Amino acid sequence: MERSFKEEVKSLRLGAGDTFHGEGILAVTKALLQSGVSYISGYPGAPVSHLVDVLTDAEDILEDLGIHFEFAANEAGAAAILGASIQYPIRGAVTWKSVVGTNVASDALSNLSSAGVTGGALIIVGEDYGEGASIIQERTHAFAMKSQIWLLDPRPNLPTIVDMVEHGFALSEASNTPVMLELRIRACHVQGSFDCKDNRAGTYSGRNLIEAPKFDSARFCLPPWTYSQEKQKIDVRWPAAVQYVAEHKLNEVFAGDRNDVGIIVQGGLYNGLIRSLQRYGLADSFGNGQIPLYVLNVTYPLVPAEIVEFCRGKTSVLIVEEGQPNFLEQAIKAILQERQQHATVVHGKDVLPMAGEYTGEVVIGGLGKFFAAAWPEKAGAAWSKPADDIRLIKENAAKLLREPVPVRPPGFCVGCPERPVFSAIKIAEKEIGKTHVTGDVGCHIFSSLAPFHIGNTMLGYGLGLASGAGIAANFKKRVINIMGDGGFWHNGLTTGVTTAVANGDDGILIIMKNGYAAATGGQRIVSTPGSEKAKAPPPSIEAVLKHVGVNWLKTIQSYSVSTMVKSIVEASRSPERGLKVIIADGECQLARQRRIRPINARQLSEGKRVVRTRFGIDADVCTGDHSCIRLSGCPSLTIAPNPDPLRKDPVAQVDNNCVGCGLCGEVAHAAVLCPSFYRTEIIQNPTLWDRLIDGCRQFLIGLLRSQRPVHA
């Protein structure tokens, strides 16, 4: 991790009497320290990366409290770490992006939840759902239900979130069950404040070690104990959890003036619901209003008695539940049915959409339909107006804009070393034709978007190569499989490489070696070149590949486009069967810039010679067909109004964000494009010799120069 979180770390030290100001996910981190955890782990991924990022810089706090912190190899590893809480009364917490991380972790999670825990075990999942999400849209809720892990979904304000972290551990211990705390993207990034408590050390920790091993067969996952564990979940742990939730009033009831209608809502959606009720004049800015609300800060397990009590006397109740299937709605209907409470009509997905994020706009529409059905005495127009207004606003805007504004799909950063690899594939395609390309999770998957459109399938993290095996066997051309170094260590080495070698699969694997888990914010991976913090020398991907039997192996600097093109063509045509691996070697440019910018700035201020490189385009040589952009897509390679009075099409232009990676020149060469590109090296703080040589050159060039007028 090259970025520093020193400022954030300071707020982790705050104690009783202090007020914390900051981001939701950082508040969770602080709450863990207040809860006496003994170990923390996780795998980075938006929106929870900051939890592990910040702890990387918080070594001394962790040391003071005796907390063990480590990056797990993947989410399965992180979940397995919670095994420490099975037999021993120590608290632990892990984090990852869900639902994908939970998928990877599910083997360990099944075992963990079957065995049950002695010490509190908390899993903080970043629910990557709705706008800004980068993964498939599924609910973590299903995992909670199938494994009986309790699921917290707190109201998105810092005091409630922190409170629920602390209750989460207590609930876990009271019911001997691991607990998940689910935070949506915006809740992770919400800025707010809460009153701190002192940090505290766990009963056992790095400072107070456990002396004797413990074995309790009731907590060991092997038959016949697994049979009794399942029964124990139902007979003992579940009721204990329901009792804890009810006793500590983790779910909240907000009274309203009306008694005949009510709304049951997931805690995370509470704020949006209040804002939507305001549109109908049914709530004020503090959440007080006419409609009674039952807010589920715990969405699993439900507390039947509370639900029955809330619904008593109400003719209609609306359930605001994001995502599908509608587990809460089904469960609540079943509870009311079992208790013979037939008088209450339960609405949910009949008035709200089954799929998709519940933004204010969506909830407003659903509320209108619900009130129209539940509250017929008020005129229908009042219930449809808010949603109609929004529709009209948008229709009007669309009409005035005439066509949709251009989209901005994510792409590679300026100077990204992965871009040249896809430029090379695109150029190589001219020679070998298009083939099937399997993508993988990581920044490199942006290749499937404009301008490259390279990538036919994507099956999950580290699975690029594994997902190509079936296609390769049925495809005329050699399949190209892409994998990042992050995915390689996450599971790609075993799931993909060793298996492909053992099975004698014929294919091409391109490994993007940028040195970091770049897509999640540049976290270190095991092969990241050493830093003073590293505890062991980093392994070499090349050595590992050779060792597992990869014979055709080339490491190519990712900016050498021509060499890359040649190697791809060669790998595609080589008569040799078996796995052919090309390692595209180029450091993540974000990480690189973070590293070298301060160094350059220091050298400049010290008056030392620094050479800055930048690319440029001669506007009068550029003919404005933009082929170069189609083969690159670099954000700094853009367009500008044509300075030529006879031309109207914009010219290509390199803007000042250019870091001088040189790809545009390389591409212009490799694809035989155009002579408008030039590279400039700006020698800052030039030496006397630099200036002397330059002066002589300029003098001689002046003599050679034509005396024609500058320009027509």
Place this chain on the structure above:
Amino acid sequence: MSTDVRSVNILVAALGGEGGGVLADWIVTSAIFADYPVQSTSIPGVAQRTGATTYYLELFPRRRADLKGAQPVLALTATPGDIDLVVASELVEAGRAIQNGFVTPDRTTLVASTNRVFAIGERTAMADGRFDSELILTTARHLARRAILFDMSEYARKAGCPVNAVMFGALIGTQCLPIDRAQAEQAIRESGKSVDSNLRGFALGFDQIGKDADRMEGTTRSTRPVSMSDAVLNRMRSEFPPTLHETLAHGINRLIDYQDAAYAELYLNRLKPIVALDRQTNTVLSQETARFLALWMSYEDVIRVADLKTRKDRVPRIRKEVRAGEHEVVRVTEFLKPGLEELCSLFPARLGQRLYDYGRKHNLDRQLNVGMYIRTTSVSGFFLLRLLSGLRWWRRRTWRFHEEQALIGQWLKAIERAAGRDPALALEVALCGQIVKGYGDTHARAVRSFGLIRDRYFAENILTTAEPTFLAVAIRDARKVALADPEGAALTKQIERFSGARAPSKFLTEDITT
């Protein structure tokens, strides 16, 4: 509950890397100084990698001290009709906020920068794929309660700060928030990074509000001075209508600069018959033909490129563009990759053609494509390009010249034929003059596309007998496809569709090649 105090809701629309997060932090910090409850959230996602990013903030305009512990409930997502202030760092991002319904006449103040950061779709278009900025500006003025539109990036450049500081100044300047200037500036100081430049940017943004702020500075096209002293120009003045003079003068100057006065004379000779046939009052046919003819006649060959790269004003221009300091040394390296075609194109017509065919047969075309790095700020590199640019006198004898003039002749002939029948048809043919451009592979593809269109639509019997409106539409479609599809496959399909179309004249279904 209409008397209820409601939150002030702010949507910040920015691009990854523009410091939208820092801006949100400044707003939060200054609100805390002023003792107001505030909440911000964001969807950064993959924003640092070029995407659009939004920050959403709500501020409750009652001091905490007066609230006595009551907690307002603040929303995490923006809802259309709910937004008091939209601040956008770029014009299309302002357009996106408008499109999403976040700008409404009853309450939204829109503060947007008028500069453009082009989206990938706009950049990769073959010709001009830019979204019409004017549409966003008019819509903004129409839909916002108050629209403040100015080029914030320019101010940021002036202040030497990221655009976020200018945005912050402008949004505080609108007085939509109960935060005063001192509290806002204190937040910048508190954040501790690049304080001076950020304060400068803040001041520029702040001062812009209430001035002639919502006036958009137009992007001015730099027009090079035209010297009207030449004999060719005199001839132009006496023989061509005044509406054409500006375009023609640009063309004449360009061609004198490219070759010589005689070449500019040829330009006028070529235009004469078409101008004579153009009876439209707007002279659009003459204008467009004159424009594309000048560009085509000054096609970019090795000699031209070498000439442009050794001009006296080039290095000073580059120094300015890369913002090189006065005492810094700048070295310029050209990326050139002349191939077999470029080499042969310099030979006399027949010899060049033969050499090229020979080279192709023996597969020399790829082998000869050697990437060259020529440093034009070194004496030897400059000398080499000077030698090439000196070949201007030889240009008329070259194979490339011969080829280009032949294509130009065919194109002009087709315009003339069409002009005799229908002005709209002639204009469509004239606009095909923009197809042939570029270098290397791009040029080869363009020539191929032009050839396909010429063979299919410009044949004498088609131009003189086909139903003109039908043909004009067909040509326009084919031209658009040729310009939009870099690989050229779509054009072949488009032309096949034309052949198969139920055309008003029966000959269109026959296969005709010239």
